[in-house]
Amino acid sequence: MRALRTVYARELVAYAVSPVAPIFIVIFLVLIGVMTLNVAGLYERGLADLTPFFNYLPWLCMFLVPALAMRLWSEERRTGTGELLLTLPLGIWPVVVGKFLAAWTIAVLAIGLTFPLWITVSVLGDPDHGVILSGYLSIIMVAGAFMAVGASISASTSSQVVAFVLTLLVCLLLSLAGFRPVVSFIDGRVPPGVVEALLDLSVLPRYRAMSASDFSLDDAVYFLSLIGCALGLNVAFVNAGRAG
Amino acid sequence: MGTPAVQLDSLVRCFGTFRAVDGVSFSVERGEVIGFLGPNGAGKSTTMKMLTGYLQPSEGRALVEGNDAWRAPTRAKALVGYLPEGAPAYAEMTPVAFLRFCARARGVARRDVVRLVEHAAERAGLRHMMRQPIETLSKGYKRRVGLAQAILHDPPVLVLDEPTDGLDPNQKAEVRRLINEMAPEKAVILSTHILEEVEAICTRVVLIAQGTVLADETPGVLRARDPGHQRVTLRCSGANAEVRTALAAIGGVERVEEGPGGGSDAALVVYASGGAPIAGDVAGVCHDRGWAVFSLEVHSGSLDRVFRDLTTRSPEGAA
Numbered sequence: 001m002r003a004l005r006t007v008y009a010r011e012l013v014a015y016a017v018s019p020v021a022p023i024f025i026v027i028f029l030v031l032i033g034v035m036t037l038n039v040a041g042l043y044e045r046g047l048a049d050l051t052p053f054f055n056y057l058p059w060l061c062m063f064l065v066p067a068l069a070m071r072l073w074s075e076e077r078r079t080g081t082g083e084l085l086l087t088l089p090l091g092i093w094p095v096v097v098g099k100f101l102a103a104w105t106i107a108v109l110a111i112g113l114t115f116p117l118w119i120t121v122s123v124l125g126d127p128d129h130g131v132i133l134s135g136y137l138s139i140i141m142v143a144g145a146f147m148a149v150g151a152s153i154s155a156s157t158s159s160q161v162v163a164f165v166l167t168l169l170v171c172l173l174l175s176l177a178g179f180r181p182v183v184s185f186i187d188g189r190v191p192p193g194v195v196e197a198l199l200d201l202s203v204l205p206r207y208r209a210m211s212a213s214d215f216s217l218d219d220a221v222y223f224l225s226l227i228g229c230a231l232g233l234n235v236a237f238v239n240a241g242r243a244g
Numbered sequence: 245m246g247t248p249a250v251q252l253d254s255l256v257r258c259f260g261t262f263r264a265v266d267g268v269s270f271s272v273e274r275g276e277v278i279g280f281l282g283p284n285g286a287g288k289s290t291t292m293k294m295l296t297g298y299l300q301p302s303e304g305r306a307l308v309e310g311n312d313a314w315r316a317p318t319r320a321k322a323l324v325g326y327l328p329e330g331a332p333a334y335a336e337m338t339p340v341a342f343l344r345f346c347a348r349a350r351g352v353a354r355r356d357v358v359r360l361v362e363h364a365a366e367r368a369g370l371r372h373m374m375r376q377p378i379e380t381l382s383k384g385y386k387r388r389v390g391l392a393q394a395i396l397h398d399p400p401v402l403v404l405d406e407p408t409d410g411l412d413p414n415q416k417a418e419v420r421r422l423i424n425e426m427a428p429e430k431a432v433i434l435s436t437h438i439l440e441e442v443e444a445i446c447t448r449v450v451l452i453a454q455g456t457v458l459a460d461e462t463p464g465v466l467r468a469r470d471p472g473h474q475r476v477t478l479r480c481s482g483a484n485a486e487v488r489t490a491l492a493a494i495g496g497v498e499r500v501e502e503g504p505g506g507g508s509d510a511a512l513v514v515y516a517s518g519g520a521p522i523a524g525d526v527a528g529v530c531h532d533r534g535w536a537v538f539s540l541e542v543h544s545g546s547l548d549r550v551f552r553d554l555t556t557r558s559p560e561g562a563a
Contacts, residue, residue: 002351014337017336018336080328083298087296087298087324088321088346089319244299244300
């Protein structure tokens with residue numbers, strides 16, 4: 001725990017002192033505001049809920065989470081600090097998890113800062129707070145899954161740009177796999193089992209379902225296992241260059 | 245004697261089919277300062293990375309006070325202070341924040357962190373630069389940050405990869421002073437290209453090339469491998485031809501040559517066979533014959549020459 005806490009604290013401070021986190025948060029808030037209020041017309045709908053907001057969020061996360069994740073490991077590789085970090089008596093898992101949690105914390109902070117929208121719909125009408133809370137929990141889970149994927153990909157390259165582009169691509173695939181046009185395109189062309197597996201694995205349909213109703217244990221397990229697998233891959237990538 | 249502070253057992257590390265380190269073995273006791281020498285690409289850094297637990301050995305093992313650096317990494321790493329090549333540090337942090345992070349990562353209790361960091365910074369000569377972001381520091385100060393990080397927890401084993409590379413002569417002298425100060429109670433392994441540094445601070449030299457150890461001995465013994473070791477350059481009042489004959493008769497003298505310049509008053513160069521000391525006998529002969537000695541120089545051999553001789557030899561020819 002000490003190792004994890006130490007790494008987590010250092011990464012959080014690194015985000016805080018670099019311009020990345022503040023810029024990320026501001027861009028995120030401006031974009032989600034514009035999309036929800038202007039493009040989707042939250043007020044014009046005349047409904048006291050945040051459905052359009054939660055519809056846009058995963059797409060926005062797909063771009064902004066990779067931007068947060070890209071530096072996690074590639075920068076350590078590029079500057080040689082990774083060698084120092086891995087020769088401290090920390091163990092690999094606490095380092096991987098600590099870094100991931102710090103990046104996730106920044107993403108959660110950005111998502112949390114959209115709370116004025118919640119207040120606004122509460123003042124204007126009588127929204128279902130359970131659904132909104134469930135929506136928030138869901139998007140936090142999606143951001144976590146994307147972040148874990150991003151951290152893992154960042155460990156495979158010393159270039160932040162490569163890490164960003166690859167992460168964006170993988171997150172896009174993870175999301176689109178269950179998207180209706182994609183499903184109807186591949187349906188009938190591949191064995192039905194594959195379609196089902198893709199639908200099960202895919203992030204977006206699950207997100208849609210859980211953000212619209214209740215956040216279930218089932219969903220939590222799904223996302224936590226996704227995060228666990230991605231971080232396992234992260235450990236493997238970090239160790240790949242070290243193994244004899 | 246108990247467990248050596250560092251023990252390398254037939255370490256091998258392959259990158260693909262390339263054997264960067266090919267059966268390196270040696271051990272280091274506390275109180276020793278090992279100069280780890282070798283041409284670029286000889287496998288010095290790779291060996292150090294295995295010793296510090298960063299790389300897994302392909303074969304063999306590296307032990308730190310009996311703890312395997314790869315199989316018991318946490319215990320082994322706790323005993324080692326490591327300055328990686330180029331002294332990497334988190335650029336956006338200040339030295340004080342970076343050193344505190346390293347201290348916490350090494351399990352230093354919260355109440356001791358401030359004191360230990362201050363102590364290490366003091367020893368590394370960092371006191372006045374503690375609040376500047378590391379990226380704004382000069383190369384010399386960045387190196388000191390790396391050194392402070394390595395000595396922070398007062399480890400019994402110090403592994404320093406080119407600690408003085410790129411420093412100016414004053415900074416080099418300071419780093420050497422620091423290593424000398426700490427040497428008595430630690431096992432120090434430092435890699436370097438600078439042979440004078442080896443003479444100045446190392447008690448033993450391990451010379452490697454192409455991944456194998458070519459020599460493991462004290463700087464003095466290594467220097468004696470120079471064919472010119474114990475060579476005497478003499479100027480005296482005797483006639484050169486006569487002096488040459490007299491000197492060649494001394495036991496242990498291989499041959500006598502005329503020094504550069506030539507002519508009747510040229511210096512004579514007396515080569516010792518097998519590096520035996522001959523200066524005393526040379527002076528004795530001059531004294532007995534009543535020749536006045538104008539100058540007599542003993543050449544102690546140069547590590548430079550030995551380094552080049554050993555590392556440019558083909559591997560098949562290596563003894």
